Amino acid sequence: MPPASDSPAMTPAEHFSPASATIAVVTYNRSGLLTRLLESIARMDPKPGHVVIVDNASTDDTADVVEAHRDLVGTEIVYRRLDTNTGGSGGFSEGTRIAYELGSEWIWLMDDDVEVLPDGLAKMGKWAPRFKSIQGRRYDYDGSEFYWQYRIAEPLGIPIPFAPSGFDASGYKEMNSGCFEGMFIHRDIVQQIGLPDPRFFIYWDDQTYGWLASRLTTSVIVDEFVLRRTREIKQWDMGIRHMNASSDAYRYYIMRNRAYIKHYYRTLGVYNPILFGLGTALTFAKELVRLLFVERKVRGTSNLFRGLRDGGRISRDALWRPMTPLEA
Known part of the structure; x- marks a missing residue:
């Protein structure tokens, strides 16, 4: 501290x-x-x-x-x-x-x-x-x-x-x-x-x-x-917190961008494939709950699957690098 x-x-x-x-x-x-x-x-x-x-x-x-x-x-x-x-x-x-x-x-x-x-x-x-x-x-x-x-x-x-x-x-x-x-x-x-x-x-x-x-x-x-x-x-309204409505674009990027987090985790040596995969599954499940209970619809799941697909391509990119420090 x-x-x-x-x-x-x-x-x-x-x-x-x-x-x-x-x-x-x-x-x-x-x-x-x-x-x-x-x-x-x-x-x-x-x-x-x-x-x-x-x-x-x-x-x-x-x-x-x-x-x-x-x-x-x-x-x-x-x-x-x-x-x-x-x-x-x-x-x-x-x-x-x-x-x-x-x-x-x-x-x-x-x-x-x-x-x-x-x-x-x-x-x-x-x-x-x-x-x-x-x-x-x-x-x-x-x-x-x-x-x-x-x-x-x-x-x-x-x-x-x-x-x-x-x-x-x-x-x-x-x-x-x-x-x-x-x-x-x-x-x-x-x-x-x-x-x-x-x-x-x-x-x-x-x-x-x-x-x-x-x-x-x-x-x-x-x-x-x-x-x-x-x-x-x-x-x-869930009491201590709220769950907001989303959009198809958000659903896509929520899943796709897990790949960028994975890259940062790998770079910094904290990546555990089993636990991180569980986090991704929980994220997917949360977005299904959001669709059903906040937006009250079932259409939109295709964007979650598209995000997962494109995220898989990003996670396999061997040329990916994190953001670099700035000059003082």
Whole structure:
């Protein structure tokens, strides 16, 4: 466990400068949601040094929305429109790269369907002197506390769905995962593990990135509400957590991208074929449950099988290499 501070007399304010942080947002054809996010950033106190917006080749008025908010946000906006839709994975990879090249000490990653609470950065900065990979808490669309699966069963490569939700007096819990809906990560960790892997396109990318970070530093989720989700998603209420509705594209990538996790596991020497295969089978079963109980349909299973098929080809690629560290 890293020490709480270098000296008992030091305070968080002496260690963390809000201007050293960059919010990196990925958006795609959701200018209305992006507007809400930018308006929430305008209300922040303190504000980050930069806001990076990566536009995944939107065809709506996203560019106009960004321009309309340049003078309203109160901090510098860096807008990057990609030529093609690279998915969330590609967008966060590009957003992290831009933030890193801006010299940002801290990079706060988020989707366009959240808004930042006014004191969100102050709350995250409070923990910055102690940790280098931090996840804050979120309110759901309806104002309830959103439960995020912060622990993964490493041999299986899947989240633990009912990891304890409560916090003790320390105000944090160690995690070995990550979520790009609010990941707050230090440039030192980004430098060592490289950029988020754009090959995932969507799904498992943030879990894998957070897992890689946790192998280098003590990663934590802190008992601080810093974001609020602004998009309502059809859900199945399971008590401590919810199961969201999905899509055919998600079903495909959920299964295909198991192959990328397998490659990372092999590279880092933690791959157990039996246990990882069990994790894949459990993932497949969970997606069947999602179809039946959340979306209430049976069509869509073909996308799971296609993902497994294409994942098999990826896992046999002898030329595959992980993302490389960045130059300091």
